[in-house]
Amino acid sequence: MISKENIIKRFIGYVTIDTESDPTSNTTPSTAKQWDLANKLAEELKAIGMSDVSIDENAYIMATLPSNVSHKTPTIGFIAHFDTSPDFTGANINPQIIEQYNGKDIVLNEAENIILSPDYFEDLHQYKGQTLITTDGTTLLGADDKAGITEIVSAMEYLINHPEIKHGTIKVGFTPDEEIGRGAHKFDVEKFGADWAYTMDGSQIGELEYENFNAAGAVVKIKGKIVHPGYAKGKMINSMYIAQEFINSLPRIETPEHTEDYQGFFHLSSIKGEVEETVLQYIIRDHDFGHFEARKAVMENLTIELNEQYGWDVISIEIKDQYFNMREKIEPVMHIVDIAEEAMKQLHIEPIIKPIRGGTDGSQLSYKGLPCPNIFAGGHNFHGRYEYVPVESMIKATEVICKIAEITSKNQNK
Numbered sequence: 001m002i003s004k005e006n007i008i009k010r011f012i013g014y015v016t017i018d019t020e021s022d023p024t025s026n027t028t029p030s031t032a033k034q035w036d037l038a039n040k041l042a043e044e045l046k047a048i049g050m051s052d053v054s055i056d057e058n059a060y061i062m063a064t065l066p067s068n069v070s071h072k073t074p075t076i077g078f079i080a081h082f083d084t085s086p087d088f089t090g091a092n093i094n095p096q097i098i099e100q101y102n103g104k105d106i107v108l109n110e111a112e113n114i115i116l117s118p119d120y121f122e123d124l125h126q127y128k129g130q131t132l133i134t135t136d137g138t139t140l141l142g143a144d145d146k147a148g149i150t151e152i153v154s155a156m157e158y159l160i161n162h163p164e165i166k167h168g169t170i171k172v173g174f175t176p177d178e179e180i181g182r183g184a185h186k187f188d189v190e191k192f193g194a195d196w197a198y199t200m201d202g203s204q205i206g207e208l209e210y211e212n213f214n215a216a217g218a219v220v221k222i223k224g225k226i227v228h229p230g231y232a233k234g235k236m237i238n239s240m241y242i243a244q245e246f247i248n249s250l251p252r253i254e255t256p257e258h259t260e261d262y263q264g265f266f267h268l269s270s271i272k273g274e275v276e277e278t279v280l281q282y283i284i285r286d287h288d289f290g291h292f293e294a295r296k297a298v299m300e301n302l303t304i305e306l307n308e309q310y311g312w313d314v315i316s317i318e319i320k321d322q323y324f325n326m327r328e329k330i331e332p333v334m335h336i337v338d339i340a341e342e343a344m345k346q347l348h349i350e351p352i353i354k355p356i357r358g359g360t361d362g363s364q365l366s367y368k369g370l371p372c373p374n375i376f377a378g379g380h381n382f383h384g385r386y387e388y389v390p391v392e393s394m395i396k397a398t399e400v401i402c403k404i405a406e407i408t409s410k411n412q413n414k
Contacts, residue, residue, distance in 0.1 A: 001131065002154060002158060002398045003063045003360065004131070004391055004395060007033065007086070007150060007154055007391060007395055007398070008097065008131075008133070008222070008391055009145060009350070010150045010154060011133065011150040011389075011391075011394065012095050012133070012145065013140070014037060014082075014146040014149060015093050015095060015142040016093055016095070017036050017040070018033050018036075018084075018090050018091045018092075018093070019033060019034045019037050019082050019083045019084050019090065019142070019176075020083065020085060020086055020089070020091070021083035021084070021085070021086055021177045021178075021179050021180045023086060023126070023181075024264070026135060028058040028059070028176065028177060028182065028185070029083065029084075029176035029386045030176070030177050030180060030182070030188055031083075034059055034082065034083055034176045034177075034278075035059055038059040038061060038082060038174070038176065039055065041149065041345070042054075042055040042061050044153060044388040045061070045063045045156075045172065048156060049157075049160045050064065050156060050160075050172065051066055052063060052064040056188075058176070060173070060174070060176070060186060060187060060188070061172075061173065061175075062172065062173050062188075062191065062192055063164070063171070064171055065156050065159060065169070065170040065171075065172070066169060067167065067168045067409075068163055068166060068167060069166050069168060071203050073167075073168030073177045073368055073408060073409050073411060074168060074195040074196070075170075075193060075194045075195050076167060076168065076169075076170055076171070076194055076195065076196060076198070076404065076405065076408050077171035077196070077198070077321040077370070077372075078152045078155070078170070078171075078172055078173075078198055078199075078200060078401055079147045079173040079174070079192035079197050079198070079199045079361055079372065080145045080146075080148030080152055080174055080199065080200050081145045081148075081174065081175045081176065081177075081178030081179070081183045081201065081361060081367070082146065082174050082175070083176050083178060083179050083180075084140060084142045084374055085140065085181065085383040086123075086180065087175045087384070088248055088383055088384050088385065089138075089139050089298075090140055090142055090234040091111075092138075092139065093129050093139045094135075094136040094348075095135065095141065096133070096134045096135070096136055097131065098131065098132040098383040100130075101128055101130055101131070101132050102128065103125065103128035105117045105118070105119075105249055106132070106223050107151040107332075108134060108135060108136055108137030108385065108386075109136055110298060113406065114137030116134060116386060116388065121380070121386060123204060123378075123380055124388075126368075127390045127392075127393075130391065131391040132388050132391070133388060133389055133390075133391060134336075134384070134388040135216040135387055135388070136351050137385050138385065140263070140383055140384055140385065141379070141384065141389065142386035142387075143377065143378065143388070144179075144201070144377070144379055144382040144387070145178065145200070145377060146336055147379050147389050147394055147397070148199070148200030148202075148377040148394040149174060149200075150394060151200050151377060151394055151397040151398045151401060152172055152174075152200055152380055152401060153172075154178045155284055155398045155401035155402050155405075156170070158398065158402060160342050162176070165402060165405070166406060166410075167405035167408070167409045168405070169405060170405055171192050171193060171194045171197070171274060172256070173187065173197070174316055175187060178201075178286060178360070178361050181322050181323065181359070182214075183361040183364070184361045184364035184365045184368065185364070187361070187364075187365060187368070189368045189369050189370045192370065193371060196333065196336045196372065197362070197365065197370055197372045198340060198362075198373055198375050198404070199360045199361050199362040199365075199372055199374045200374075200375050200376075200397060200401070201352070201360045201361070201374055201375075202356075202362060202375055202377055203376060203379060203380060203382070204352070204376060204378070204380060205349060205376055205393040205396055205397075206344060206349050206350050206351055206376060207352050207374070207375070208337065208340050208341060208352065208353050208373065208375055208376070209354060209355075209356045209360075209373060209374040209375075210326060210330040210373040211287060211325055211327040211330075211354075211355035212311055212325055212326055212327075212355065212359050212360065212362075212363045212374075213264070213285040213286060213293035213323075213325065213355075213356070213357065213358060213359055214281065214285070214286055214287065214289055214321075214323070214324050215284070215321070215322040215323050215359055216283070216284040216292070216296060216319050216320060216321045216322055217281070217284070217320050217322055218222070218282040218283075218284060218296075218317060218318065218320075219279065219280070219281060219282075219317070219318045219320045220246060220280040220282065220299075220303070220315060220316070220317050221277065221278075221279050221315070221316050222239040222240075222242045222243045222246065222277065222278045222279075222280070222314060223239060223276075223277060223313075223314050223315075223316075224236075224238055224239030224274075224275050224314075225275075225276070226274075226276045231286045236275065237275075237314070238272040238275050239273065239274070239275060239276060239278040239314075240274070240278050240280070240312055240400075242254070242306065242310070242315070242323055243273060243278040243280055246280065246302065246303075246306060246315065247268060247280070249302050249306075250266050250298070250299070250302070254266055255267060255268075259293075261357075262287045262355060262375070263355075264284075264285050264286025264287065264291055265283055265286075266283075266295065266299070266369070267282060267284075267285070268280060269282065270283045278343070281312045282299070284299070284319070285357075287325055287355055288326065289324070294337040296319050303315045303316070303317045313335055315377065322359070323363045323364050323367075325363070326362060326363045326366035326367070326371075326372070329367060329371055330366060330371055330373055336371060337373050339407050339408060339411075340373060340400070340403055340404055341353070343400050343404045343407055344400055344403075346403055346407075347389070347396065347399050347400060349396060349400070352376075362374050374394070375393070375397065375400060376398055376400075377389075377397055378390060378393030378394045378396070
């Protein structure tokens with residue numbers, strides 16, 4: 001049995017270390033504080049008995065659990081990231097443990113009247129009677145993806161302590177800066193040496209994903225002209241009004257709050273504006289590559305149209321691709337998804353196979369030659385004050401890792 005107490009202790013030990021990443025930084029990792037957990041993880045992997053533990057100059061951590069069978073088996077890997085999202089503060093996290101959750105409202109912060117309610121977050125209903133770990137309402141929790149790290153380390157420790165469970169060679173990898181889209185940028189796939197891997201970075205119990213968004217980021221800059229407002233007639237050009245025109249020209253219902261499943265979107269994530277210049281930050285997402293390319297074209301054509309309307313280059317746009325749908329790389333090796341699905345079924349977990357409305361390290365790794373589907377880590381409501389994780393889900397995810405290793409060891413063909 002996976003120890004519930006050890007899972008809780010390990011997870012809280014990780015989340016109370018601030019590892020928020022920074023998209024404005026050019027270093028890897030993007031914040032120095034990520035080293036605090038990275039170094040701790042490297043030492044912990046050594047302490048539990050892992051081999052070939054390494055941490056490179058960019059804080060990428062790798063380790064090996066040698067095979068305990070005599071025949072040749074595929075080498076598999078498990079990967080998670082240790083940074084947390086810059087969308088919400090990860091400093092001074094104060095986790096709360098809710099034993100035997102009663103299915104009612106959870107007061108996260110009485111002073112600020114912050115409530116985690118099943119009336120709004122309906123997924124809570126399925127965890128009645130379980131142990132939940134929540135925030136105190138003032139920070140995120142960091143289950144994305146410290147739950148995944150907890151599960152991988154705990155699974156390796158369990159396999160080391162239970163040699164009767166047969167497995168082939170297992171590789172472990174932990175990355176920085178996944179939350180800002182750079183988690184796999186400097187990941188050395190050749191050094192890792194796995195035939196395939198799984199990211200433990202999904203949400204609710206049972207999730208198994210091998211499709212994700214195609215993704216791009218767009219920076220739209222609108223120029224204006226500032227003059228004294230008392231003498232502005234015919235002279236002032238207010239960039240913020242033109243920005244509003246650009247925003248309103250995109251399909252209003254094709255935004256995150258109006259889309260689901262395979263539906264793509266344009267997401268305005270940031271506005272910084274003054275009369276002289278306004279800068280819009282967008283992310284563009286779509287599972288279908290043709291639709292993805294069309295979305296980028298819509299924004300580029302809108303820029304051209306508005307520039308023609310105003311008679312000069314009032315708007316400029318820069319679009320950069322970020323990652324692509326890993327389905328193309330997974331479908332030729334679908335047996336790796338089948339193994340994960342079988343592992344869940346053997347553990348009486350109902351697999352939930354669906355597309356990721358986001359991205360994971362696994363997407364970029366798949367395009368770098370390491371096919372890498374995504375498995376649930378158990379958390380909910382990532383990147384904000386309402387984040388929580390059921391401990392029982394983390395235990396089940398740990399068991400899934402062990403079971404995948406066991407099933408794969410019976411497959412003597414790569």
